[in-house]
Amino acid sequence: MCGLFTKGGNHAILDRTINSKYMPELPEIETIRRGLLEKVLEKPILSVRVNNEEILRSPRRRFTQTLKGKEFISIGRRGKMLIFTIAEEGGEPTGRFFLARLGMTGRLVYFDEENGSREGNSYARKKSYAHAHCHFILGFESSGSLLFCDSRKFGYLEIVDEAGLEAKLRRFGPEPLDKSFTWQALEKILDKRKVSIKALLLNQECIAGIGNIYADEILFDAGIMPTRRASLEREEIRSLHRSMKRILKKAVEKRGTSFSDYVDAAGEKGNFQNFLKIYGRQGKPCIGCSGIVERMVVAGRGTNFCRSCQK
């Protein structure tokens, strides 16, 4: 699978801006994307159920009309946004896209009663969570459902056409795991920026897909204080670039970080929380020296750092 729009991929501009399986990224969303690829593609949608309209960014009717009787033929990701290409039964694209943003606590889980019932605890967990905060359900003709659940409701769903999608995509900075994201590219982004390096890493318009956990992990790995101005020295930029690639790649391999809410498309937790070196470790000994991990607020977010390992 290469293109987001058709299997032939004849929408060159958009294809270039949306990653496929060759550009893994923002670990949790990428893990969900990969999980859903195996579950929901080319399955006719039988029903669209809306339990709570608050999380819809398009009119309820638009979801029903655009999705019923259609199917998804690909799932892309840009930063932390998932992009489902909607097609007629048989695979002809409709020019409409189903977008999902999970916010802080959003979940997109594929649920199949028949398969799930054999999974014991996993089934019970999914069922209880779904009962509490499930706002949107797509039912597939064959069997199975795609659930959108979100306790805090910072996440949302949206239907857009190609122009709407392009407008959304234009706002994202580069994908950090893309080969074209070189240290020179990073240097250009950081050049003359006065904001803190942490704020810059969190800004999706500068670099797409990094959140609070990975910002802290990357800065610790690179030995850079989160409060430093973004315009770093060249050697620091190269180090930061190396750390971004290393941390994000490993987190994708470990299927993301489940610090509290995150689960993948099958309702399972990630593993990268077992490899965190600085995030959530305030008051504990630093892994790299004899010091204690400290916490402060940077860019409005809780930030862990080690003052002797990070300069």
Next chain:
DNA sequence: CTTCTTGTTACTGA
């Protein structure tokens, strides 16, 4: 009770 939380965006002021 207080403070915290994996994200984003509107608003404020320089």
Next chain:
DNA sequence: ATCAGTAACAAGAA
């Protein structure tokens, strides 16, 4: 106009 910093959104956990 542009940039940087903060509050707010909502719900639950500690």
